[in-house]
Amino acid sequence: MGEMLALLSMILFSANIILTKVAIARLNLNLGFLISVGVNVLFAFFLFFIQVFFFEAGDLAWHTKGFFLFLLAGLFGTYLGRWFFFETIQKLGPTRASAFQVTNPIFTTIIAWLFLNEQLTARDLFSIILILFGLFMVSYTPQKALKKEIAQQNKLLSIQPYPDLSLKGVIQSGVLVALLSSFSYAIGNVVRGAAIINWDQPILGGALGALLGFTLHAATSKNKRHFWRQVKEADKTGVWLYVISGIITISAQISVIASMRYIPISVANLITLSTPIIVTPVSYFLFKNQEGITFRTILGIGLVLGGLVAVVL
Template identity: 40%
Template sequence: MIGEALAVGSLLLFSANVLLVGAATRRVPQDVGFLLALTSNVGFAGLIVLGQYTVGGQSLSPEWDAVGLFALGGLLTSYLGRWFFFRSVTTIGPTRASALQITNPVFAALAAWVLLDESLPPVAVLSGVLVLAGLYLTSRRAGGAAAERAAGRRRSLPFPEIGLALLGAAAYGLGNVARGAGVRDWAAPVVGSLVGAAAGLLLYTLVSTDLRKLRTVVAGADPVGRRLWLLSGVLTISAQTCLIAASLFIPVAVAVVISAALPIVVLPVSVLFLRRAETVGVATGIGALLVLAGVAGLVLS
């Protein structure tokens, strides 16, 4: 049950980050916050690795093939996956983009089957389908179906942009498989998270950031917002480390499905503690129950 416990830990950490990012985005824009979170990813993982191999006395014997896979996984998830997703949100809207994004575990399962020779038992497949169906229902806004039909009458579906959203989901899925393959060559999940985050930060800085304006923008940002985004980086790198470590014990696709089941944590917290019930309807409740049933099946199977 070690792998399942690590995947559930990843789920809890990712869920905490979702709840945090809403407050952080209201104070600091997402583009600046994303860079702060990536920087925090690298800094926190670097501290853990430093403690592991200096204070902890472990010997550092890198497997360079694994390092390359960790870097590839970081580029696919931290940069390409997010870029494609944000691009699709602005063109086809958050509802469709989120609905397509939940195909990430499908791509992970297919890639793991082809590249890692991982096959899933029927119970795991059925449980994964339940999670995907539940995620689809919980990602839809109230009245979303009618709005989608009305939009469909006004214009045809933007198939190129839908393709971009699917590319984002595929990038996430392939990135998780690359990191899962890397950790099996070198069982160093924290190093894997550090290498992946550093690769994503480097590419993001080179491609998406004006370094001349960066210091001014960050210095002028809301201090509380900056701290929230830095905390978001700590949560996400911890969640990624748990997900990578889980791949040592269970199939990558199972770990990805469990870690993606955010509604079973986010919805109850939002309704019971944050009083955000405006988007929770019958379909959302059914979806959350399907996600819960699917995750329980994956954990217990």
């Protein structure tokens, strides 16, 4: 059951990645992001009301610890993780920003082990290592492309092409911000797992986290005063694409939260991050290999698939 929910989450996240690639071409990412997170909240509470009135509502008794854990997950996952990730894109570029997210499962596994005493079987560990290695191969950037992206970022940021290995240099380079993004997502994952164990309400939990995340994003957004005007003036197709994105992402989050009730947090997280096995081949045909798929990419996808099979079967 847990593996199926995590796989559903992975499929939904994959669909969102492809959808976002199309949406970005039509609408500013910052505006689209606020639309998407706002829809996260509305759709999650809509699902919760459907659950309460038409299905088995489950345990609706008040759980203070579970309530604050779900809010905390929204702080680290929906707000800090995404904010640091967008900052990383600005500093390092999209390719290297995505590559740093491979550290997310490592952080999640360590944190879950330290604070929740989560125990993994030898089979789980083997699957995690296999999938991690596969994700690393998929996210690997050829030197030629990497140098081109670095040169573009250096030109934009007016910095020297040689890395400054001091603490200040590491901070300014975006490496620390990239790691903070991955670390924040990992904390959010573990907190969600702890929350669902305490209070078995994945839909309500997803709604609470999304609500806090949206509130913080709206409060810190520079364009919040002109939000509605920008939406009215924006490309309508782009707006609807981000609305659909919001529905897909919150559905994926709820699915992975529910999966953590049945399988280890680190395993659930790793399954949901295995999006390249869907995104890469679909992107190849839809976007004419803009991602530059190589034999190494295909081999990485094969390793990820092997790891997923080992987990599920």
